[in-house]
Amino acid sequence: MSDLTSPHAPAAAPTRPLTRTRFWMLAIVCAAVLINYLDRAILGIAAPSVRAQFHIDAATMGLVFSAFSWTYFAAQVPVGALLDRFGNRVIYFLALAFWSLFTLAQAAAGGVASFVGLRLGLGIAEAPCFPANSNIVAMWFPRQERARAIGAYTAAEYVGLGFLTPALFWLLGHYGWPSLFIVTGVIGMLFALVWIAKYRDPHESQTVSAGEIALIEAGGGLTGKHASGHKFAVADLTELFRHRQIIGLLIGQFAVYSTFVFFLTWFPTYLATARHMAWIKVGVFASLPYIAGFFGILFAGWLSDKLLHLKVSLGVARKLPVIMGLLGASTIIACNYVRSDALVVAILSFAFFCQAMSSSGWSVLSEISPVGKLGLVGGLFSAAANLSGIVVPIVIGYIVQATGSFVGALAFVGGVAFIGAISWIFVIGELKPITMRHHA
16 A cells, blocks of 8 residues: 555645634744754864863863763653643653753853753753754644654754854854853743643634634644654663664664764864864854755655655655665765865865754654654654764764864765665655554
């Protein structure tokens, strides 16, 4: 039975819902993601100043960068289970409030130990974000709109990093590195109040119409309260690892995020030290790959839903943009063979455009997750991504420390992306819902 003729295919649905509440909910998610990634990224911008002030070498800075992902990784499965149990609204609010507090506190960090401690706290606090985002899209959007919805909130990562990077470098130059953490931390704390006041799941919403609910449900949206309230069982976790779909997705997501981690941590340092760019030039050039990434994820979402609309199989429609993105991201290695700064930034921008395309893999989760376990699967998926957040900054730091060059670091990042493409092509297999033999 093909993907499009399976029992999970959307039935006929109203074409003109009376409300568009799902898009307002998506806009709130997009704003949260923008703040989330600003809070993660500002240490990368501040790093050269922080290293100079506290006399931190490259290997140690790699450990500081990595600390965020230690706890982010460890918390993914627990927060996925919490989301399945308690829902999105309260867990996301607590995450926003606490990650903003940890961001603000970094302005007062006095060295490696305090930075590591605060980054560990930030990792725990931000852990619910992407599993919750995946849940929200699965609840609020029919299948034929999900890739674009995921593309929209993923694009929000690049809006802040791309369009606000010059402003962040201006803050750094005029008020010092602590100002970056103060401004973004305060913004996040204020937005936490907006979230708790405005966000609702479909079954809680007072503004969504029956027509819009019918449209979402006809497309497979999980609009009811039954979408949460499931308890976690260890047997669920062990059983998921018996499925090749899960193994392939986890390998692929590790690779997808590896390229992103390089840009989020070492990229400004690479421009400033390996390419010897002046700081004002770094500020401008550092924004260009992120802007390219903004368009890359939107293109991937459009392409995936367009292929589905053209009756291409669900597997091809969801997998092709990710595979194209991972193969394209591996071209980052070409930076090692050119001298022109402009050409280097062009290569990096293309690689990051492609990396952003590969981030559309989140749309697969709602297609394969067992009933009531989307939060748990999302937690595993995010954990795989952030395992690379642990590994990649440390590996790059040691390569740079040992060789005095970023050549090996870029080769490592590009090679991991290529392995991820192989996993998506050969390991994942058919996209179909996983049936759990064990039930909590």
